[in-house]
Amino acid sequence: MNGPVIRRVVWELRLRLPLITLLVALWGFALVALFSSADNQTRTAGLDGNISIAFRLAGLDPLAAWTVLGQTHPILLVAAFLFIIGLGVRAVAGELESGSLDLALSRSLSRSSYLGSHVAVLVPGAALLALAYAMGAVVADRIFDPPGLPLEPDRMLVAAMQAWLLFLAVGALALLVSALLSERGRALGIAIGITLVMYVGNFLFALWAPLRFLTRFTLFWYFTPGPTIQNGDVPWGNCAVLAGFIAVTLGLAFVAFSRRDLAR
């Protein structure tokens, strides 16, 4: 890792990262606030909390289930992936296309150190986004005190860790694609395409029994914050799969980047 590269990347993200983090936190906050407000309204209307009833019928804790929906919602994932994929793609393909990679690597800086510097920004950046949602939801829960069981901060923290692993897995994939290509647009398209196919595939494959086994080949199948927020269960197996994917993909990215030609 190289301090100046890390500082430069962070400096260039000085507006984008706080903005996306704020949006994600607001999303968590707004969802709980909406839950509280909507259920209070239906209760005032004598309907005794329609949202809560619907979740209870499904055997779920209403607020916890609502929070899980928010964490797996495309709005949150798109916001997080915009940052994660953007950072990964820019690391090699983007910098190579713009010509700044040539200048950086003309100094006494190894390729692994250069790529490691981007990973060093990706890891806390993804953690920040994952924590922002949990923080927003927990703060809203404390402020509005919606009916039913309160959100457990420790469970939300573990769910945030799972989101962090998912974000890092997608980030590692984007870094690998970036390490293999020389055009930012192409790398961006491929990284987004793979992520989208996995996200949609995770739903579609589950609909038809013969293809259901394919869901295991998507990262999203291993992202299961529901049991954690609902019951405090930690799906360590899924976490291990995501962590393994991150390690292998990052390893491949380092190997590919250190061996490839940097032609423009």
Place this chain on the structure above:
Amino acid sequence: MSVLEATGLVKRYGTHRALDGVDLVVPEGSLYGFLGPNGAGKTTALRVAMGLLHANGGTIRVLGTDPWHDGRSIRSKIGFLPTDPGLPGRMRGTQALEYFTRLDGCPSSLRSVACDALRLSDADLDRPIRTYSRGMRQKLAIVQAVQHDPLLLLLDEPTEGLDPLVQDGFFTFLRDRRDAGATVFFSSHVLGEVEVLCDRVAIIRDGRIVDEGRVDDLRGRRPKRVTLQLRGTVGAFGLPGATNVAQFGDRIGFDYLGDADALLAALATLPVIDVRIEEPGLDEIFLSYYRSDDEG
């Protein structure tokens, strides 16, 4: 002693051989021009020398080291200017120069000298790079390449975008660096600047070095252009070593490659009023290789 030595260097892109057995020796303390048109292999050779590309064959040593495997150890002694250098547009000029300095911690002892030579003022350096013109970006990129006083400068078409006044200051700066012991290796397709600036030159065509040596020696290896004005007309002109003979009335022009004695002896037999003997310019030498290629 040589600072850059390539032997049989090959670089392929698919089936295309960008470098096809390049042999090159750049002596220490020289101003070395690397001449060729676009696509001849200049940029590829420089990128191989910087360890950005891996050669498919042959060997290359830069400052005594293999740039692909051990390039990191020598890069603080090299200043590199790529084509279309990508500077961080959101930074100010000074910030960018500081950033490149901090990457390897080499002190920027030559920054102010280089800025002066390139007419890059403090006010310019205080502006965001995205507001720079192309020439300004090129100047800043040159400063980042030279500010740490490197032993070897590898510059890929450095004068692109520089106005003549700035070019003049830049050339003086490069000569000063050469006089201080640094080696300058720069590629160009502008013949005039190589001729004016360089001690030695290599001409590359289709990935092969077709000629190499001191600029004066290269000239000596090519025919001189001789133009005669005679008193009246003479019969058919012939002289061993004369080619491209053109005879129009009382004027004869021809290219001559051979002993001066033989030429003077031949001229003494003719009723010569005026004679003009022109050294071939580097452009003619250069073009002769490409002309023969086109004709071939």
